[in-house]
Amino acid sequence: MLLDFKDKKEAASNPVSFKIKDICLISRGVVISKKIIFENQGIYPVYSSQTVNDGILGYINKFSHEGEYITWTTDGAYAGSVFYRNGKFNITNVCGILEVKDKNLVNVKYLSYVLSKNAKKYVNTGMGNPKLMSNTMSEIEVLIPDIKTQEKIVYILENFEKICEDLIIGLPAEIEGRKKQFEYYRDLLINFSQEREREREDYSIEEIKLIQFAFGFLTIKLQNIIYINIGKQLNKDKLLPLGAYAVINGGVEPSGYWNNFNYTKDKITISQGGASAGFVSWQDKNFWAGAHCYIVFDKNKLINYKYLYHFLKNKENFLMNNQHGAGIPALSKEIIYDIEIDLPTLEKQNEIVSILDKFETLCNDLNKGLPAEIAYRKQQYDYYLNLLLKFEK
Structure with missing residues (x-):
């Protein structure tokens, strides 16, 4: 479905825990002395426990492994150092080697990144000679997300x-x-x-x-991406029945009009106080924001501003149900800031806004279509609005 990200979120939200022994074949290298390297010079690298020069000790004329593997240093000062290997090569006896059993389940390079981050935590530093032996490596637990997520992370890091x-x-x-x-x-x-x-x-x-x-998305609180201003008091005796600029306060409709404005058009407003506190509106003309009017701003250009409006409009019932105060009801900024949003890329936001704007235009233009069509369009708009990044948790 157009706005249903259920599959993407479920896949990214359900990594599976494995022990290394469950997903890899584990073995060790063999003794390859400098004398052997000198007497058998060739083109195939010999990887040792060192980390300089990518661990290459020298080159010989034969190889013991071919393909994608992960090696790690088992002994010494560099124990727990992890390397991704791909090609024809050899390893010495102070190296362990992992061969992924199922590459449709585990991306080899992704696993190498995970172990590069975590393996050194399992090094035994006792007796003055640090070690990460095969029996310890085999019991390390790793969380593995879906293969597409692994591949995307590898692509980014490469x-x-x-x-x-x-x-x-x-x-x-x-x-x-x-x-x-x-x-x-x-x-x-x-x-x-x-x-x-x-x-x-x-x-x-x-x-x-x-x-x-x-x-493709990030679940984040609105406080990370928006800030909220509050308008300025304009006394009732100054309000005009007609004027150049609407005065927006705590109600659904303007409180009146005034001959000046304090905010330019194309802004999101939310009623701060009164029975309609939490009402979300889009101001398409310059306006005066009163003392019971919140004005919402994008803090860091990470969200399409119209997308933010559709999202907040979708949260309108929640906002109105979170009024507080025994006298005149009010809505605190903290309630708004604390809302979580599943934020997709700007490209995806732009696509969603384009669709919802078209539906909204059809719903609001009473000169288009028959009443039955208008009702159907309104139903469609509400349906898509309710799906607006409403990932199933």
């Missing part, structure tokens, strides 16, 4: 600099800084794919952009 440039995410000039930022965003994407960071409320703009790009 094309990290280009994607950061496209998303206008700044990168440090120095190599060491870029490495740290790569590791930071690698961990962010892996954590998000495994649901461990979805409750955060302090995502940066750059993090939001990257998560949207990777997963």
Whole structure:
């Protein structure tokens, strides 16, 4: 269905926990001395426990492995260091090697990123010689999302600099800084794919952009992407029955008119006080916002402003049901800020807005269509509005 993201959210929300032994064949390398390398020089790399030069100890004229694998350093100062390998190669006895059993279930490079992030936590540093042996590696638990999510994360990390440039995410000039930022965003994407960071409320703009790009959406509180102003009191004795600019306050209709405005057109307003507190409206002309009128703004250009209006309109009943106060009912900013929104990419937002705007125009234009058609169009609009990123949890 057009606006139903159920499949995408369910897939991204249900990673499965596996032990490494359940998804990989585990083995060790063999002793390959410098003498063997010297006497059998060739084109196939020999990977050792070191991390410099990608762990290459030398090259010989035969290979023990061919294809996609993950290797890790089992002993010494670099124990727990993880590498993705692809091709024909050899490994020494201080390296372990993982062969993924089912590549339709687990992307090898994705698993290498996960283990690069987590493996060192399992290194035994006792007796002065750090170790991460096969028996320990086999019991490490990892959360694996659907294969498409894994592939998307791998694509982003393989094309990290280009994607950061496209998303206008700044990168440090120095190599060491870029490495740290790569590791930071690698961990962010892996954590998000495994649901461990979805409750955060302090995502940066750059993090939001990257998560949207990777997963298609981000569940986030409105406080991250909007700010709210409140209008200015205009006493009743100044209100005019007719005037150039409507005065918007706590009601559904204007309180009156005034000869000046304090906000320009194309703004979202929400009634702050009165029986209609929580009523959401779109102001298509310059207007005066009164003391019982909230004006909602996009904070960081991460949301199509009209999309935000449709979303808030969909939440209107919720807002009106959350009025407080024994005298004149009121709606607090905190209620609005605390609402969660499943925020797709701007491209998807634009597509949704285009459709909903057309439906809304047909519903509001009483000169188009017969009453039965108008009622049907209104029904359609309400249906799609209710589906507006209403992912099933």
